[in-house]
Amino acid sequence: MKKRVITGMMTASVIVSLAGCGAGQKETVESTAPATMTETVAASQAETAEVTETETTVQADRASRIKAYQAALENIYQNHILPDGSELRDDISGEMSGNKFAVYDVDHDGREELVFCYTATSMASMTAKIYDYDEASGELYEELSQFPMLTFYDNATIGAGISHNQGYAGEFWPYTFYTYDAANDSYRAEYFVDAWDKSLSEVNYNGEAFPDDADKDGDGIVYYLEAPDGSETGEPLDKDAFDQWISENVGKEENIPFQDLTEDAISQIQ
Numbered sequence: 001m002k003k004r005v006i007t008g009m010m011t012a013s014v015i016v017s018l019a020g021c022g023a024g025q026k027e028t029v030e031s032t033a034p035a036t037m038t039e040t041v042a043a044s045q046a047e048t049a050e051v052t053e054t055e056t057t058v059q060a061d062r063a064s065r066i067k068a069y070q071a072a073l074e075n076i077y078q079n080h081i082l083p084d085g086s087e088l089r090d091d092i093s094g095e096m097s098g099n100k101f102a103v104y105d106v107d108h109d110g111r112e113e114l115v116f117c118y119t120a121t122s123m124a125s126m127t128a129k130i131y132d133y134d135e136a137s138g139e140l141y142e143e144l145s146q147f148p149m150l151t152f153y154d155n156a157t158i159g160a161g162i163s164h165n166q167g168y169a170g171e172f173w174p175y176t177f178y179t180y181d182a183a184n185d186s187y188r189a190e191y192f193v194d195a196w197d198k199s200l201s202e203v204n205y206n207g208e209a210f211p212d213d214a215d216k217d218g219d220g221i222v223y224y225l226e227a228p229d230g231s232e233t234g235e236p237l238d239k240d241a242f243d244q245w246i247s248e249n250v251g252k253e254e255n256i257p258f259q260d261l262t263e264d265a266i267s268q269i270q
Helices: 002-020 022-079 239-249 263-267
Strands: 100-104 113-118 127-134 139-146 150-153 158-161 175-181 186-197 221-226
Touching (some): 022 100, 022 113, 022 139, 022 263, 139 158, 139 175, 139 186
Antiparallel strands (some): 100 113, 127 139
């Protein structure tokens, strides 16, 4: 844009000089034009240098990030120690290579996170961790810790399934929606999603009857968007209404490139 404005000014200067001042101004035009072009080139070079410096900084930051992720994964693989210094439970029932990891920008903040899913163990010990990297301190910090039944969406939302399904949901597995809090660079719980399958019970724990009026499609299942802490229970929704809410608020599911936790995979992170 800057080049275009300067060129326009140069053209206008030449036209005014020739039309209104005669040939006597020709020397002024000829002496001014090269100086202006020089300034333009200098400004362009400065902008290019600034962009190059920024790109170099970004590349260096990413290299440090990847190195920190590799070191963290090596410590998990070799010593079973997480980035915060805590140890994985001793009841490991499988090889460490049975666990998964991914390096991916799951929160869509322009920087890649480290996702580690610990599943080669007992149900009680299973966990999923999402870490980010602090360039200033060189340390990893946790964005989310949940049971490793995660669904990722393209608007940075994450659906985290609960470890046990003991309610009225039937084949539907309840989960919590987490949204990304950019101010704190972490995830916060927004909704707990549950369901009621009438075939399991026509009356809930409180003695309330199944809401047939809300079950507009008549499939015997309604869905609830509840407060994560259980303080509020939303209105029952049938499948169409629930799917519409998901479409409008959650986004499209993303496929995260998970890999087995092996030394080769760790060393080849790029």
